[in-house]
Amino acid sequence: MKKHHEMFANAIPLIASENVCSPAVREAIITDLAHRYAEGVAGSRVYAGCEFIDKIELKCIELAKKYWRAGFADVRAISGVVANLIVYTGLTKPGDKMMAMPIPQGGHISHNRTAINVHGLKVDFFEFNEEEMNLDIDRSIKKLKEYKPKLVLFGASVFLFPHPVKEISEAAKEVGAYTMYDGAHVAGLIGSGYFQQPLEEGSDVFTLSTHKTFPGPQHGSVLAIEDEELNKKLRLAAFPALLSNHHLHNVAGLAITLTEMLKFGKEYHGQVIKNAKALAQALHERGFEVLAEKKGFTESHTLVADISKLSETIGWGDKVEQVLEQAGIILNRNLIPKDIKEKRSYKTPSGIRLGTSEVTRLGMKESEMDYIAELIERICIKQQDIKSVKQLVKEFRKDFQEVKYCFKSKTQAYQYINIH
Ligand SMILES: Cc1ncc(COP(=O)(O)O)c(C=O)c1O
Incomplete structure (x- = not known):
């Protein structure tokens, strides 16, 4: 180590x-929270001992909704892949069709193998314009109208330019599909007001990892527009369907990173x-x-x-x-x-x-x-x-050993922390 x-x-x-996350976040992720369970949602847990865990999680939800300008936030997903799986589980049934980014052009493995092998979805891909390094809007809309998916997934692992969420979401709504945006990579850029705003542009759901451009602990989240039925489906897919333990130390770390990014992002x-x-x-x-x-x-x-x-x-x-x-x-x-x-x-x-x-x-x-x-x-x-x-x-x-854009600390970015 x-x-x-x-x-x-x-x-x-x-x-x-x-x-790399800040020293304050590293402190959070080695607390006793890492030993605990809190199945359920704040105020309605299946475990005892959650008085302060509830406060932390509710604060985290409040900060996530503020930073990402979302009507709904569930901060329990333990990673980006799990966040995607929560959406597949909540909004589709095995055998349903999904449309996503092709893998060689930058789509993520969870848009393909995870969706197919774990949730039994059928997946077809958007048309891609290599010159533009982006989705081909007209050809993708044509394909979408013929394919009639239940779920349309934007976002990628090679994500150079904003996706045409507005244009393609309109076509998706016409065929009765839900739309989701995998912003695992660009979540920090979006939260700080750059790149694009998927929920404002027509996406129903926005999933993310909390440790890529958003510099937090390794975790995930599911954000969405405010819609009682949609939000309930997502919440129930997280628990009791997919999660038991949801890594409470990382929820605390996420709340701290959100505070940092609201200030320095x-x-x-x-x-x-x-x-x-x-x-x-x-x-x-x-x-x-x-x-x-x-x-x-x-x-x-x-x-x-x-x-x-x-x-x-x-x-x-x-x-x-x-x-x-x-x-x-x-x-x-x-x-x-x-x-x-x-x-x-x-x-x-x-x-x-x-x-x-x-x-x-x-x-x-x-x-x-x-x-x-x-x-x-x-x-x-x-x-x-x-x-x-x-x-x-x-x-x-030698000159770059501290984490910047966070609250000051004497601990260096890659300092090994001895506890004894
Ligand atoms: C687009 C996209 N979605 C999901 C993931 C998976 O995220 P995690 O590692 O948090 O499960 C990645 C990982 O790089 C990704 O690029």
């Missing part, structure tokens, strides 16, 4: 689905997006083929690059990921749209995905993005000695 902490304290963390998430654009531009200028150049690369925390050109020198995405990791630069390989045509698998894709949520939380700004691009160039294009680049990474990280 100590070695893991040391590794991250000396690395550049660029995984788009990860972040505007500034933090604005910088996350500026950093993603700056990193994309800096990589582009160094010869990397960053996708969606014509659209300014990204409107979120994520950017994706096609690294096919490196296949003769370094290898495909797996090898690029590996050499960068050896130098302390941590990102992940990713399928990109052209991989389907070229029959490349997720093991050796021609893309890499980078995210700026965590490096921004450590206080980095545009000039640091430029230096990170230079370090990536040193490894991937100039093929410099890995050990010497790793040393540069370590030096660079």
